[in-house]
Amino acid sequence: MTEEIQFYLSEAEESMQKAVQHTGNELSKIRAGKASPAMVEHLRVDYYGNPTPISQVANIVAPDARTLLIKPWEKNMLGEINKAIKNSDLGLNPQQEADAVRLSIPALTEERRRDLVKQVKGETESGKVSIRNIRKDVNDTLRKLQKEGTAEDAVRDAEGKVQKLTDNYIVKIDELLAKKEAEIMTI
16 A cells, blocks of 8 residues: 555544544533533633633632532633623523632433433534545545556555544444433433
């Protein structure tokens, strides 16, 4: 197998790993009834005129399964953090304390759990589509190499390896889906 084909295969694998990683990150933002700092880390606050992630201006902890405590390093950030949470799509009502913002995470209803599972399935499907697009792009590139004179057998072997990579990474996304679905449906 030529060096060029090997380069495209390793690049495809790296891209697929990133797609799985991105899907995992997106799934961590979906709340499963348990308090998790990942739920609010992506929110941005106005920090001296710059939109900054909350995780860079405050310490976020989950003292128990139903509470998040956000302690900013500067007290003047309390209002900004409060505003960012209220303006987000989390649907949570922050309670501002003397030196922190407390978020109580309500228990999920059965209907809400089903909606979250649908949302999780949508995210994982997006991850699978990304992986399939990577496969398509690499296979197109391999076919171009064949037209340029690379051996047909080498290209066919490489396409088989790309398909194996695709299958492996789709299984990883399915595992993420199963794990998150179980997490959401567990009361």
